[in-house]
Amino acid sequence: MSSIKLNAVEKWFGETQVIKGVDLEIEEGEFVIFVGPSGCGKSTLLRMIAGLEETSRGQIMIGDRDATAEPPSKRGLAMVFQSYALYPHMSVRDNVGFPLKSAGLPKAEVDAKVNEAAHVLKLDDYMDRRPKDLSGGQRQRVAIGRSIVRDPTAFLFDEPLSNLDAALRVEMRYEIAKLHQTLQSTMIYVTHDQVEAMTLADRIVVLEFGKIAQVGSPRELYERPANLFVAQFIGSPRMNVVPSTSVKGIPLHENATDVGMRPEHIELVDPGAGLIEGTVDVLEYLGADTFMILSCEDAGQITVRVNGNTTLRPGDAVGLRISNDLLHTFNSDGLAIY
Structure with a gap:
């Protein structure tokens, strides 16, 4: 685990600025959610932290090191996307263990880590199935399991529940909340759904047009919104x-x-x-x-x-x-x- 700090980070696409000098400090083990309407820059900011988007200006610190120029593979972060990106020809066991096998770890170590992740995510009974034989929620748990085995510095979630129906979203919110309690890992989560933000986050970062409108706990944002935008975005x-x-x-x-x-x-x-x-x-x-x-x-x-x-x-x-x-x-x- 590690803290993550953004110092005046900016992102430009040509002449268009989409992230406008964001300062933010995420504590070790904290669950922080980026929320805001479409086009506010929340996914872009997450991808900048992951190294999937170049930081135009500013600094990204992971722990005590400057990771601004590091490639994604060096940052020690695990990212979970909207799409599960599972290999359809592989079993659940092989999908979860693929990053470790690719890294050349001994089979015994791979098996131990995969079994541990399966236990945490309640996948023990599905390890020999293929992705097509799983529900949407089970597939998302497999994708999360593939991240857990890497023992990352932090987990980055990019709208992981948007492809699920309403009932599965409720179920997966519970699963992700329990996962954070179990792992105590730093988690950054992007969503446009303020119900997800209110129910999961330690702190919420509300973004508006590439800038932070307010940062605070769900209760703080609900009871003391800083401006009209936050007041009308938080609450249903x-x-x-x-x-x-x-x-x-x-x-x-x-x-x-x-x-x-x-x-x-x-x-x-x-x-x-x-x-x-x-x-x-x-x-x-x-x-x-x-x-x-x-x-x-x-x-x-x-x-x-x-x-x-x-x-x-x-x-x-x-x-x-x-x-x-x-x-x-x-x-x-x-x-x-x-």
Whole structure:
């Protein structure tokens, strides 16, 4: 294991800058997730750490050495991609052991490491199968096993669950979380799915247009977003943002131009008794919860998370109330006011 440090790293493709002076320190054994919308630079940054993309400017430190100019093979990192990249003609055992066999390790050592990885990943019963005989989740575990046997400095995951269906993604999130607890290895993980980021990460790095918008624990980003971009990217459904002038009855900071309210923090009250008045527009029933989309005149459209058993129906008038300490306020530059 080792720490990884990025010092003012930049990436240029010709005249286009896609990574814009990123500074970041990842502690040994930490699970850090890069998250952001498509095109924000998260996969490019991961590939720069791996050595698969050249660093145009800046420095990448792995442990106490400068790895900026090192080729991927010298960095001691293991990368797991979206595609499993398994050899279809090989058994699971041979796929997992291939990197060690290619390195010329003795058969006994290869077998020992492969068996250990299989045990960690619960692949013992599948070692003689071919990839075509495995489920998507099992194939991804084989790909991870191939990385584990190399005993890498850190694991790099590039959207490893994007090819799986919803049920398998939930299962694999659990598997990866348990794997980190077992190995205590440094892990850097890229995803566009903020649910994966919130459930897996020790710290989340939110990227916006090649720059870091905020770094923090899932709780920090949820409770104290630094700006409007993070506020609306973290949380599902996304935070409601309304003009400060549409909120009545609560004193706001003099520089507040926008007010944020998370759907789960809004209380529905009788018409006329709330800070904002609205009319039920659409109900999205999800079982335990219902997402209620309201039309709220000056405040626009607001989503509220309510109990799945709500008796309200489209066309009903309601008031919206929220505790002052659960409001988020932002200035004209989109920066949070605390």
